[in-house]
Amino acid sequence: MTNPAVTELIARSNRLGADPKNTNYAGGNTSAKGTETDPVTGDSVELVWVKGSGGDLGTLTEGGLAVLRLDRMRSLVDVYPGVEREDEMVAAFDYCLHGKGGAAPSIDTAMHGLVDAAHVDHLHPDSGIAIATATDGESLTKEIFGDQVVWVPWRRPGFQLGLDIADIKARNPQAVGCILGGHGITAWGDSSDEAEKNSLWIIDTAAAYIAEHAKAEPFGPALDGYAALPEAERRAKAAALAPTIRGIASADRPMVGHFTDSDVVLDFLAHAEHPRLAALGTSCPDHFLRTKVKPLVLDLPADASVEDSVARLKELAVAYREDYQAYYDRHATPDSPAIRGKDPLIVLVPGVGMFSFGKDKQTARVAGEFYVNAINVMRGAEGLSTYQPIDESEKFRIEYWALEEAKLQRMPKPKPLATRVALVTGAASGIGRATAEKLAAEGACVVIADLSLEKAQEAAAAIGNSDVAVGVQVDVSDADAVRAAVDAAVLAFGGVDLVVNNAGLSLSRSLLDTTEKDWDLQHDVMAKGSFLVSQATAKVMIEQEMGGDIVYISSKNSVFAGPNNVAYGAAKADQAHQVRLLAAELGEHGIKVNGVNPDGVVQGSGIFASGWGANRAAVYGVEEKDLGKFYAQRTILKREVLPAHIANAVFVLCGPDMTHTTGLHVPVDAGVPAAFLR
Structure with missing residues (x-):
């Protein structure tokens, strides 16, 4: 029989994950704590159920939860070796697992297990990340939420971040959650309903504040010649450019593409600040892991010819690859994973739209959705302040994280025609x-x-x-x-x-x-x-x-x-x-x-059903229903x-x-x- 805490957790997770204003696909995680009887000792044992690695809140099921014993997990605090070795703690989570089956614990497991609350939500809402990536995000957090939401300076996800949030919760009993600098939000509650209510309050309060206080043109003035082309014209140009762009994105390995010409994308590209903001890249780890640190942006107006656009895209592709190699070389250490490819995953074409890429169509589509999230984040941050994502070095640490590499290595072998x-x-x-x-x-x-x-x-x-x-x-x-x-x-x-x-x-x-x-x-x-x-x-x-x-x-x-x-x-x-x-x-x-x-x-x-079968049967002197058998009998193998x-x-x-x-x-x-x- 499913524990009531799990039933509530799944329902809450699905509701939160179904609305893109709350979090992106496969982004964020949720948890619940409760008790069950240990089948070995017969004693009651405290457990935490938390969304496992790689899952999606909107479609989460019980099988997607990692289940850990709280006593053993909290004991990890006593053996924690510090931030320089905190990656070791993910492997230690395996020694805290309870029962059989379940998902692998994610890097955020500590946040859920160490925070003293029955229910915890960690989400990536555009409105929350907009505050988290504003230059004065800490003061904005205080102004918007008072003392009910606490600012947490950027820290890479992991055990130490869990300790930080647990400490903040203990020192701020009036708080219902926090803004994680450069990253997202975390909220909690004594019940599942209270945690969900607090999460939505943070998200909606941030959105309302941005709507009321943001400047009219967060992306700067409109650029002459960069407005969206009429729909038929822009889709024709998109189709004409797509093969060249896919080739650019597939220079290192074949990719599947997705095209988006949403108003969000077209408006961003129509304004003067889009080159500066695009060059800054995304901030939330879930964003840049799927979009790369920054996109390739065509620097020509919307009415540029297809021929000129193709030529310029090829020039920019060479520069992009050189730039990405330099980024890797600046930050790689002797034990860093090998470079995974220098091609862009997001290509932006003013007046036309966005091309996103991935190992399959879903991955490509989701990458595009994440970049739309990033544009919304930039709009909010620029509307209130100045957009300031996390440092490039921190992005590299996450993109080439040993734990991320291990996750990639665990992925199943692709099918023979994958990417085709x-x-x-x-x-x-x-x-x-x-x-x-x-x-x-x-x-x-x-x-x-x-x-x-x-x-x-x-x-x-x-x-x-x-x-x-x-x-x-x-x-x-x-x-x-x-x-x-x-x-x-x-x-x-x-x-x-x-x-x-x-x-x-x-x-x-x-x-x-x-x-x-x-x-x-x-x-x-x-x-x-x-x-x-x-x-x-x-x-x-x-x-x-x-x-x-x-x-x-x-x-x-x-x-x-x-x-x-x-x-x-x-x-x-x-x-x-x-x-x-x-x-x-x-x-x-x-x-x-x-x-x-x-x-x-x-x-x-369809050919045989449309009269050809009857005619051929007449030619060969057989009934139409026996035509397949007739053909089989005239062959060497006697097989239809x-x-x-x-x-x-x-x-x-x-x-x-x-x-x-x-x-x-x-x-x-x-x-x-x-x-x-x-």
């Missing part, structure tokens, strides 16, 4: 859907492109949320529609790395019954459509300078001549030769181009080819084991001798 963005056409059913599902299962972000937007979105939703898959509408025979779909993919995930030309249809007719319209339709969708999709996505891949894969779902009919499908077979032969032509042309850019030649794939096929078999072949061609193969057609037809490649 896949665009699959005709992906709402059959081969396309199975391929999209397979690529997503192997770690890719997937764009489901289909003639039906509704079906595309349904297929994407079945795979996962928008951090994993999105659905877009496209008529592959329309160049404008193809460009729009590729732009949507680029804005969703930062770029494109893997393309599957799968969209198709078929009309089973003899030469004499095939009309000119039939011929044009077949070739527009498959021959022309594949060309348009490959052209638009290759342009993105070349600009990214990250290589890529293009896969054509051709057919055994590209090499095998059968009756009554002259338009279909000819279009498939066109696709097959496009594979060879593009492999020869795009290889210098590291782009591989390969094909898959299936036999008739009946299961789940299913969508999953094609998807597996696509994955192999694009996966880590086929890095040196291009221009290849892989038959997936269970063995049709007439279709053997020669």
Whole structure:
């Protein structure tokens, strides 16, 4: 049976974490103290339940709590070796754990266990951090809260900070919480409701004070030419710049991107102080661990051409990498972890918006959310005073903290297609859907492109949320529609790395019954459509300078001549030769181009369901429901080819084991001798 203190803690945590004004994703931690019976001795034992390392308050469950014995944890005070060795205390928390299971204790565990209060909240609200990062934050704290909230000078999270806050609580019995310089807030209460009430009072009181007393233009006067572009224009420019920016952010290791053009970002970039403030960087450790110490900012007006912007971004990228190397060299010690990469995680483009990056879409999106938090913090601090984040040396100590490095090393090995963005056409059913599902299962972000937007979105939703898959509408025979779909993919995930030309249809007719319209339709969708999709996505891949894969779902009919499908077979032969032509042309850019030649794939096929199946069954003299079995019996292996078999072949061609193969057609037809490649 769950302890009532835990039930209250989970409910409080979820409420606090669900509102971004209280804390950011995975930011902050909460705790509750209570008693349980020790199953070994039968005695009552005092425990503290605290959000574990890496968890998120908004989605916290009981399994995300670390559970520690208070008597043992408080005994650590007697063996604490001092600030120079306080990292050792995190390992000591393991010797205080109670029971089995549970999350690993975080660095903030001491704050919760040592403070003499039944319930403690540590949060990262924008309003609280604005006070914490103001030059005169200590005096502002006194002015805003009186003696109910106490100022704590910046100290890196750890055991000593827990001791500091415990001492402040003991010496200030009237206080309900504190402002942690450069960092956030901590509040407490004798009950869960009281702790939550005190946390919200600090957050809301700070926000109200900022709203009432802040100057009108905290970011300075508006800059001529830096105002937000009209929505359609700025998103078009964002899509045009995104491949270059993703390449910049992925010079050391591949990254997934996220684009934000919120009013908060656009307003910040439209005012005169944004270069100075951006250069100061973020302050709260949760912020800069996800955004790096500072962003890359394009120093051109909103109406600068795409060509000029691209050229300048590449120059700034070189300078950014040099600057980050210098930052590392200034502060690294012989035992510091190796530099983790010199590329920016946040790129700001005036008039357009913000590009954020991470190891996956969620990480990229959250990095952007954190920088929005940082902008809000700067607005509040500058509105009341002057923004002053923690010292660069302190940022380095946290960014290259041995404990942070250990956390990174514990992360699971990424899936084979992690960081890759896949665009699959005709992906709402059959081969396309199975391929999209397979690529997503192997770690890719997937764009489901289909003639039906509704079906595309349904297929994407079945795979996962928008951090994993999105659905877009496209008529592959329309160049404008193809460009729009590729732009949507680029804005969703930062770029494109893997393309599957799968969209198709078929009309089973003899030469004499095939009309000119039939011929044009077949070739527009498959021959022309594949060309348009490959052209638009290759342009993105070349600009990214990250290589890529293009896969054509051709057919055994590209090499095998059968009756009554002259338009279909000819279009498939066109696709097959496009594979060879593009492999020869795009290889210098590291782009591989390969094909898959299936036999008739009946299961789940939109083509077969739309009349092609009935026609082919009539040609072969079998019932339509038996067409799959018929195809199987004419093969060497006597096996029916299913969508999953094609998807597996696509994955192999694009996966880590086929890095040196291009221009290849892989038959997936269970063995049709007439279709053997020669």
